């Protein structure tokens with residue numbers, strides 16, 4: 001009898017919980033954009049392919065339109081799909097959607113640094129970092145010289161491979177790593193430096209793990225999964241090692257700091273910290289500085305490095321495109337002069353290829369998540385404060401009208417009928433608005449100069465028949481991760 005009573009009580013309890021959950025969902029969804037019905041607790045996870053969430057978003061957009069709502073665990077997510085909706089969110093509602101949607105593996109950094117900062121210090125840290133990057137490293141000319149110097153080292157290093165096969169991940173990655181390390185820490189590494197290789201390994205592993213199905217699941221159900229073992233813990237451990245490196249550099253800089261003569265971004269941040277010494281709630285604490293430096297180091301290395309690596313694989317698949325690039329380089333730059341930014345004006349084909357690489361590889365297909373900073377009226381819906389907002393970038397880069405045959409790699413997407421470079425407003429791999437990538441100018445300069453320098457000196461040689469090269473990413477999640485490969489570079493005489 002007692003057992004029956006307990007069973008009934010349990011059933012009533014479960015039924016009440018379910019009813020409350022359904023009621024809460026209906027109540028809070030009243031004025032939200034449409035979306036598939038969400039199951040209690042699981043939400044819409046069954047409607048997502050965890051191996052390719054961006055593709056699931058595209059399918060859902062075909063059913064529910066360019067603005068739709070999903071529920072995953074306790075997270076309410078509004079997805080924007082297509083040029084108009086994405087631009088409207090990023091540019092017409094700049095402030096309302098400028099928060100950073102929480103990524104649970106980065107929970108520890110949710111109010112520090114730039115990239116994952118959703119706290120009150122984000123605006124000041126971003127503004128100040130941008131201004132020092134502009135004055136310091138990112139001023140056009142200084143960066144051009146910096147990249148040109150590194151291009152020279154990269155070419156020398158490639159020459160040392162003597163036509164033998166090698167994995168380009170760290171060799172190529174070292175160039176963007178050194179460019180940003182010079183801006184941040186006034187430091188450059190040898191291409192076989194153990195510390196540099198370790199840091200690049202951490203960046204690379206994190207970018208990969210972040211894009212795996214398990215971490216997609218973890219990031220949406222962390223309330224339930226946080227105590228389990230798994231690769232989310234590895235990401236956190238790696239991140240803490242990267243942060244520790246940045247902290248050590250900051251401490252080292254502090255010991256020899258001359259406020260009147262800052263050497264790099266670290267010094268500028270430390271000078272600000274000194275100025276704020278007597279403030280009650282300082283922004284530029286040692287902790288915030290080290291996370292800011294780690295953010296810039298990671299974001300500034302892995303993105304550009306992956307783009308270059310993916311780009312070389314694409315060029316190996318299409319030797320006729322590589323051939324045209326050699327022809328343009330020989331005509332405009334010649335065999336010895338180091339490529340410069342002004343060459344871009346006379347090199348529409350290279351410009352188009354670099355754009356097409358970025359479009360095609362779709363590095364961050366679902367952008368980095370944003371968050372509504374207040375209740376916001378959008379296209380007749382109310383998007384409550386705290387809602388995660390995803391302005392997808394692949395929906396612009398793979399727009400069928402703007403880029404016919406978007407699944408194909410075609411430099412013509414960025415060329416007009418006279419062979420001149422054709423601008424497209426759909427080209428937004430760096431996003432737009434208040435959170436737009438801080439390193440866009442630097443990254444674009446690096447891609448153009450480094451790729452030009454590599455092709456000026458070398459022919460690419462694939463180990464397999466170009467036709468058999470598979471360009472599909474190995475995993476798609478936070479990023480689109482290129483397949484691992486080896487290549488040979490043969491000096492051009």
Ligand code: HEM
Nearest residue numbers: 114115299300303304368429430431435436437438439443
């Ligand atoms: C091919 C290279 C790159 C691509 C495709 C890229 C793309 C992006 C994207 C899509 C975002 C998110 C924007 C948003 O939330 O709306 C972002 C943010 C960011 N990027 Fe980049 N990026 C690249 C290179 C760089 C470089 C070289 C740096 C370093 C100087 C950098 C630093 C940052 C930072 C600090 C943020 C966070 C901005 C914020 O939250 O306010 N990125 N990037």
